Amino acid sequence: MKILSSPAIILKRIEYGDFDLIITFFTLNYGKITAMAKYAKKSKKRFASVLEPFGELNIVTTSGRNKGLLILTEVCLSHSFMEIKKNILKTAYASYWAEIINKSVESSVIEKQLYILFYKLLDMIDKNLISETAANIIFQIRFANISGIKPQLEKCCKCKSEINRIKGEKLFFDIEKGSVICENCNSGNKKNIPLFKGTVKQLLWVQDKEIEKVLKMKFTEYCLQQATNLMEHFIGYYVGKEFNSLKFLKEVG
Numbered sequence: 726m727k728i729l730s731s732p733a734i735i736l737k738r739i740e741y742g743d744f745d746l747i748i749t750f751f752t753l754n755y756g757k758i759t760a761m762a763k764y765a766k767k768s769k770k771r772f773a774s775v776l777e778p779f780g781e782l783n784i785v786t787t788s789g790r791n792k793g794l795l796i797l798t799e800v801c802l803s804h805s806f807m808e809i810k811k812n813i814l815k816t817a818y819a820s821y822w823a824e825i826i827n828k829s830v831e832s833s834v835i836e837k838q839l840y841i842l843f844y845k846l847l848d849m850i851d852k853n854l855i856s857e858t859a860a861n862i863i864f865q866i867r868f869a870n871i872s873g874i875k876p877q878l879e880k881c882c883k884c885k886s887e888i889n890r891i892k893g894e895k896l897f898f899d900i901e902k903g904s905v906i907c908e909n910c911n912s913g914n915k916k917n918i919p920l921f922k923g924t925v926k927q928l929l930w931v932q933d934k935e936i937e938k939v940l941k942m943k944f945t946e947y948c949l950q951q952a953t954n955l956m957e958h959f960i961g962y963y964v965g966k967e968f969n970s971l972k973f974l975k976e977v978g
């Protein structure tokens with residue numbers, strides 16, 4: 726019998742029959758895995774009500790009789806993230822990040838960098854060390870880096886001018902090309918997303934600097950607005966999925 730043991734964060738829970746839950750976990754050691762929590766619905770004692778988003782758990786699973794199906798045998802809470810649980814806006818952001826991970830990563834592919842990013846940002850919003858909007862931009866940009874869908878922000882995709890050499894403050898972003906485009910090259914294309922040069926520079930910083938520096942940075946108000954709009958479009962387009970939690974976020978945000 727194969728035993729797996731790892732820190733884990735719940736991405737999704739589905740009720741199964743009258744007694745059981747099927748839970749998708751994002752684990753540090755094994756990536757995304759799905760396991761059945763038998764009698765979790767029926768008996769609160771068995772898993773002591775810890776099987777709720779978004780605390781960090783330590784879980785142990787074994788392989789069941791059906792090949793491939795994992796059975797949750799032990800679970801203990803290591804970080805409860807109570808402030809997220811109590812606050813609907815924080816819950817909405819955490820749900821959006823969980824859905825991005827759930828819909829983009831393959832099962833059983835180890836994603837340690839992404840796990841650490843997710844954990845770190847949950848911890849930061851739980852402790853009110855960062856605004857949820859800033860955390861959301863950082864999550865999406867760094868997720869894009871890790872997933873190999875990094876937006877091109879250094880230069881215009883058409884004339885190849887570096888953004889520092891482009892005159893004026895107005896730039897655009899072409900989602901299909903995944904790149905910044907200068908005002909000249911954009912030539913009135915209304916589909917592209919407007920961005921100030923200052924926003925692009927802040928996003929470049931988020932892309933490339935060490936995470937500890939990025940987490941301390943102060944975003945300007947217009948950067949927060951433009952970057953939120955850009956990254957939500959970008960992630961939707963490149964992950965190629967609709968996110969129900971994003972609709973929820975817009976309702977409560």
Ligand SMILES: [Zn+2]
Pocket residue numbers: 881882883884885886906907908909910911
């Ligand atoms: Zn250009």
